[in-house]
Amino acid sequence: xxxxxxxxxxxxxxxxxxxxxxxxxxxxxxxxxxxxxxxxxxxxxxxxxxxxxxxxxxxxxxxxxxxxxxxxxxxxxxxxxxxxxxxxxxxxxxxxxxxxxxxxxxxxxxxxxxxxxxxxxxxxxxxxxxxxxxxxxxxx
Numbered sequence: 001x002x003x004x005x006x007x008x009x010x011x012x013x014x015x016x017x018x019x020x021x022x023x024x025x026x027x028x029x030x031x032x033x034x035x036x037x038x039x040x041x042x043x044x045x046x047x048x049x050x051x052x053x054x055x056x057x058x059x060x061x062x063x064x065x066x067x068x069x070x071x072x073x074x075x076x077x078x079x080x081x082x083x084x085x086x087x088x089x090x091x092x093x094x095x096x097x098x099x100x101x102x103x104x105x106x107x108x109x110x111x112x113x114x115x116x117x118x119x120x121x122x123x124x125x126x127x128x129x130x131x132x133x134x135x136x137x138x139x140x
Contacts, residue, residue, distance in 0.1 A: 004101045007088050012109060021115050025078065032080025035087075038073040051126030053119045054079045058127065060134040067092050068138055070131065082124055085110075086131065095135035103128045 018024045038047075042059050049056040054076035061069040070091040072083040089106065090098050104125075107113050113121060 002097060002101075004089050004093060004097055008106050008109065011085065011088065015110055021111075024111075024115070028081030028085065029077045030081070031084035032074075032077055032082075035073060035080055035084055036071065038071060042071075043073070049123075049127055049130050051129075052079070052123035054123065056083070056123065056127060058083075058130055058134075060138075062138055063092075067094050068098065068135060070134075072127075078120065079123065082112075082120070083127065086124075086127055090131050095139035098135035099132060099139065103132075 014027070015024055018027055038057055038059060043055075043057050047057040047059050049058055052074075054074050056072065056074045056079060058070055058072045061071070063069055068091070070087055072087060074080045074083055089101070089103075104113075107124065112124070116124065
């Protein structure tokens with residue numbers, strides 16, 4: 001099992017303990033509260049994720065060991081939580097591992113696809129597409 005899959009299994013176990021989606025939403029929002037805010041300079045147009053109803057920014061930070069670290073922020077609480085989940089899965093990983101991971105299947109396994117509105121699901125897909133694009137650029 002790879003590092004991303006292990007993190008997904010840990011997230012799944014955390015979600016299982018919570019039971020209903022009201023509790024899970026609160027947990028996702030709590031995860032978002034733990035994110036360090038981005039600076040005003042990092043809230044730039046270059047870091048903005050297109051395709052999200054909320055304001056979303058993702059910052060890619062290539063590491064000397066070839067991995068990519070990500071930081072992110074949003075003006076919406078639930079979206080900050082979704083960013084926190086994405087960072088747990090993808091930050092600190094090699095570009096090849098990011099590109100090989102089936103994110104839609106992971107969100108299905110977590111039950112996020114059925115619990116999120118279509119607009120939030122589209123935004124989540126846009127965030128994943130941005131992370132994958134960053135990984136593609138880093139692997140060239």
